[in-house]
Amino acid sequence: MIRMASNEFELVDLARTGNADAFHELVVRDSQRVFRTAFRITGNEEDADDVVQETFLRAYRKLHLFDGRSQFSTWLHRITVNCSMDLMRKKARRDARELSDEGVNEVRMIAMDPRPDRLAASGEVGRQVEKVLRSLSPTERTVFVLRHFEGYTSKEIGQMLGMRSGAIRNAVFRAVKKMRSSLEPMMEECHETHKG
Amino acid sequence: MKPIRDEDLILHYYGESSDPAELERRMESSPEIRERFEKLRSTLDKVSEPKVPVRGSDYAERVWQGIEPALRMKPWWQRWLDPVAGRRWVVVGAAASLLVVVFLAGRISTQLPTPQAAELVDLGQERDRALFMTVANHLERSEMLLLELINVDVGDSVNVASERLVASELRSQSRLYRQAAVQAGQLDVADLLERLEMVLIELANGPDDVGSTDLEVFRQRLEEGDLLFRVRIVGSRLREDTMKSTQPEIDGDSALDV
Numbered sequence: 001m002i003r004m005a006s007n008e009f010e011l012v013d014l015a016r017t018g019n020a021d022a023f024h025e026l027v028v029r030d031s032q033r034v035f036r037t038a039f040r041i042t043g044n045e046e047d048a049d050d051v052v053q054e055t056f057l058r059a060y061r062k063l064h065l066f067d068g069r070s071q072f073s074t075w076l077h078r079i080t081v082n083c084s085m086d087l088m089r090k091k092a093r094r095d096a097r098e099l100s101d102e103g104v105n106e107v108r109m110i111a112m113d114p115r116p117d118r119l120a121a122s123g124e125v126g127r128q129v130e131k132v133l134r135s136l137s138p139t140e141r142t143v144f145v146l147r148h149f150e151g152y153t154s155k156e157i158g159q160m161l162g163m164r165s166g167a168i169r170n171a172v173f174r175a176v177k178k179m180r181s182s183l184e185p186m187m188e189e190c191h192e193t194h195k196g
Numbered sequence: 197m198k199p200i201r202d203e204d205l206i207l208h209y210y211g212e213s214s215d216p217a218e219l220e221r222r223m224e225s226s227p228e229i230r231e232r233f234e235k236l237r238s239t240l241d242k243v244s245e246p247k248v249p250v251r252g253s254d255y256a257e258r259v260w261q262g263i264e265p266a267l268r269m270k271p272w273w274q275r276w277l278d279p280v281a282g283r284r285w286v287v288v289g290a291a292a293s294l295l296v297v298v299f300l301a302g303r304i305s306t307q308l309p310t311p312q313a314a315e316l317v318d319l320g321q322e323r324d325r326a327l328f329m330t331v332a333n334h335l336e337r338s339e340m341l342l343l344e345l346i347n348v349d350v351g352d353s354v355n356v357a358s359e360r361l362v363a364s365e366l367r368s369q370s371r372l373y374r375q376a377a378v379q380a381g382q383l384d385v386a387d388l389l390e391r392l393e394m395v396l397i398e399l400a401n402g403p404d405d406v407g408s409t410d411l412e413v414f415r416q417r418l419e420e421g422d423l424l425f426r427v428r429i430v431g432s433r434l435r436e437d438t439m440k441s442t443q444p445e446i447d448g449d450s451a452l453d454v
Contacts, residue, residue, distance in 0.1 A: 020264070020267060023267065024260055027256050027260050031256040032251055039249065045249055053259060053372065057263050057267070060263075091327055125242055126246065129243050129246065137419065147210060153210075164358065166355050166357065167355060170355045172210070176206050183243070187239065187242070
């Protein structure tokens with residue numbers, strides 16, 4: 001019966017009636033995609049695995065709220081994004097508690113320090129991008145990932161996160177500014193080196 | 197003519213400019229704007245997605261095994277309605293009765309002519325513990341809000357509409373907790389909550405868009421007044437006090453008695 005249920009709407013309908021096999025099939029279809037989104041946002045494999053589990057649990061418990069106006073995968077993506085951001089916020093709160101004032105500032109300065117001489121020599125733009133991503137606030141990082149890597153518009157992201165487009169755009173501006181202030185000195189240095 | 201800000205160029209890069217044709221015209225007529233945009237594009241084009249680790253073909257099964265036990269469980273309200281779990285209602289009833297007693301004792305304790313000292317101490321501790329935990333959570337949320345504002349990077353201005361909403365909510369709570377702290381004799385906590393309340397009022401009543409100068413002044417005031425530091429320290433202390441008071445006494449004097 002499950003194999004015959006060719007589309008996700010049929011599977012969702014079956015899962016709503018308590019059919020575990022149907023929900024299992026949805027997990028099979030979507031778990032890799034959910035993991036990819038969770039990893040992009042959290043930047044950490046273990047966290048992403050936790051998010052995947054939490055996403056499917058939350059989806060199962062809220063299945064009765066899925067109205068079928070969008071694809072199930074779209075609805076699931078929205079849950080994934082919110083689970084990821086919730087987890088990052090929890091971690092940020094914990095980190096803030098653990099670090100002293102000086103500690104927070106020190107960590108932040110290290111995270112934002114582009115150290116152009118070293119990085120230009122190594123040419124590790126990708127590593128620097130990851131470093132900047134880690135230094136962003138949970139909201140900035142989530143919004144930037146959705147805007148820059150996944151191509152969602154500010155309006156769509158606002159709907160996903162329950163925030164206004166203006167706030168989303170501000171988060172994008174802040175993230176881009178941090179990216180630029182970290183990458184551009186390094187790129188200029190590389191450029192100078194090549195010219196020399 | 198309206199100046200072109202970096203924010204306009206960023207929106208244009210992502211295809212979200214409100215008037216892309218106008219921006220293109222401006223770039224054609226101004227090499228400086230064109231150069232700024234090309235620099236932005238060159239940087240953002242290099243920001244490629246970090247490599248996502250590959251999960252094996254058995255990944256879905258592993259996920260399923262992780263969540264299946266939880267899916268088999270009935271929702272909490274069904275579990276409570278289960279007749280086998282009827283005894284839980286006895287516990288719930290007892291807990292509810294205790295809460296009512298604690299609440300009433302808090303309300304009328306000052307009117308009792310001859311209170312039983314030990315009982316009142318217990319009830320007072322219970323009330324204090326609930327207050328400590330609530331205030332600790334409140335301070336944590338406030339700290340997150342202040343940190344968010346401190347770490348925000350601004351160009352000409354920043355939109356803080358969502359932060360204002362949070363500040364407004366926290367302000368109302370702060371006032372209530374301050375009154376409760378005064379009644380509980382926690383004057384240092386009450387003092388901190390009052391200072392926090394002033395900042396939250398300022399934020400909640402401020403404009404949606406804050407200029408970089410105003411934000412810098414706000415940051416400096418927070419740093420000079422040591423408010424954030426105290427919010428963090430008092431929050432941790434209250435949380436620790438709550439944890440200590442909920443742990444059984446197995447060390448110290450009571451352990452020596454054994």
